Amino acid sequence: MPLFPFGDKFSPKKTPPRRAQSLSNLHLDAEKSREEFGPDVGPVKLKLGGQEVAFENGMWIQESGPNAASHKEVMKLRKDNQNLTEENNLLKLKIDLLLDILAETAATSNYYEKELKQLKATGKKR
Template sequence: MPLSLFGNKFSPKKTPPRRAHSLSNLHLDASQSREEFGPDVGPVKLKLGGSEIQFENGMWVAESGAGGASHKEVMKLRKQNQLLSEENNLLKLKIDVLLDMLAEATAVSHYHENELKQLKGQVGRKK
């Protein structure tokens, strides 16, 4: 059996291109095509380790499983923390205002005491 160096003895058949039937838009009507390829893709969901999370408003939110209740609790605690922080800032501001008022009242009181002493001294000299 002679071997040919330049002959093409092995020529496999070309494989047909793979087609995903769900992604082929040739056999879809307009409503199915709009549903499959339309601009409304819906929420992005991810299932991992028995829990499902969904991307909403720039944050990943747990949908089901053990993480769902804890996420809601975490969000509630964050909101409560923010409210308490705002209240704390307001109370600090009020304390600063009250301390300023106290300092002003103390200064006025000392001024009046000194003025009263001077007037008593003047009255005592005249007698």
Template sequence: MPLNLFGNKFSPKKTPPRRAQSLSNLHLDSTASQAEFGLDCNNVKLNLGGNEVMFEDGMWIQENTKGGGASHYEVTRLRKQNQQLLEENNLLKLKMDILLDMLAETSAVSNLHDNELKQLRNRSNR
């Protein structure tokens, strides 16, 4: 009686070796790969709930809105304007503080002169 009851029926055959993949497409520059594969990764746009967003410079930027929101460019413009107004406001507060200090100094000097004038009048009347 043979030792192997099943024989070679269930032993798998060796698969033939695969051919090497061509690596020529890895050496393409960006314009050649774009022409080859037709990919334009710079203009990825999505429409989510009526809001269109675009991937630009590593950030998702909102293009237009239908829900009353502002676009990314409008928000950027408003932030710049807000920053300028804050700086102008701080400058005006500083100028007002300086003017109040000058007014206080002038009032103190004026009161000092009035007191001296009163003392001189009292001395001259005696």
């Protein structure tokens, strides 16, 4: 005896096979076909509400619209800011190294001056 006597009621029906879609829209010349379906798709562009954006280097960049030029300027300024910040950090590191060298030199000089004074003092006693 089956576990569920209502076997047909709960089992899903098979879906009918799909009909093949028409390929009539693919009758393009070779150049147009390569342009539409080839591997060189180009940048992905999206146009919404009068503004056009493109996906480049992992970021959406505004290409047209009221703030397109300012967006490119902002991206350039951010890159320049990052470069200047890195250069500033490098210069701070160099200053720290120079201060360490100066402190070491001053300490050594001070040590030798004291030693020289002691040697002069012992030389005068003789």
